[in-house]
Amino acid sequence: MARERSEEDQVEEAVQPESLTDEHTPEPEPAGAEIEEPSADEQHQAEEALHAEADSAEALHAQIVGLQEQLVIEKDMALRAQAEAQNARRRAQQDVDKARKFAVEKLLQDLVPVVDNLERALSSIDADDEANKAVIEGIELTHKSFVDTLGKFAVEVLDPAGEPFDPELHQAMTQVPNGEVEPNTVLEVFQKGYRLNGRLVRPAMVVVSKAP
Known part of the structure; x- marks a missing residue:
């Protein structure tokens, strides 16, 4: 009888899943475990990162404003150049008409x-x-x-x-x-x-x- 039980025990051990016998299975953390807060250096680094992002956004906004102002100036210069070209053509045509007359x-x-x-x-x-x-x-x-x-x-x-x-x-x-x-x-x-x-x-x- 002892021998039969031993064989049955061996069969149960063979059938038992590896996950149950794995020695490296992590154990659940206790319910009362506390989350570690970031250190002062980590907080300082995070604040510097936020300031850097804010500075970058301000610089980008200033660059956009500058480009918009430059665009307005370029448009004005283009309109002036176009007007001067039209005036030059008009004066040239007037000179031709006067010369003909x-x-x-x-x-x-x-x-x-x-x-x-x-x-x-x-x-x-x-x-x-x-x-x-x-x-x-x-x-x-x-x-x-x-x-x-x-x-x-x-x-x-x-x-x-x-x-x-x-x-x-x-x-x-x-x-x-x-x-x-x-x-x-x-x-x-x-x-x-x-x-x-x-x-x-x-x-x-x-x-x-x-x-x-």
Whole structure:
């Protein structure tokens, strides 16, 4: 009988799980065990870490603010550069337009004396003499051709006889008392004026009336 029990005990020991017989199985901690608090050094390190994170956040915020301010400055500079470029293009276009409008101004200044000489020639020839008729017609045709050609280039002739005196367009050579017209009226034109596309090339030289 003792031998049989011994065999049964051996079978029970063989069937028993290893986990129950493992010598290294950790034992549960007692219910009343206390949790260790961090040391002063550990607390100091944790506080320094928090301060470092706060400083890093502030530095990042300051960097973002600086970048935003720089972006505003760059946008303003870009807008200014764009405006300056547009102004430069506008000025260049205006210069081109002016050059196109007033390209013949120098030529006009050289041609105006020719027109003056033709008008003087007409005024000096005796129109009553039949022998001068052909000459007068030739000079008149030449004069008309000159004036018509100038008109094609937006040249305006200033012949202000009987008009009010305009100091921006007329140059008064003398004043003559006259009670038949209003004061500052152009009585006579010594020399006609010319204007090119609204720009005065030469003022009209005139005689102006004044009160008697």
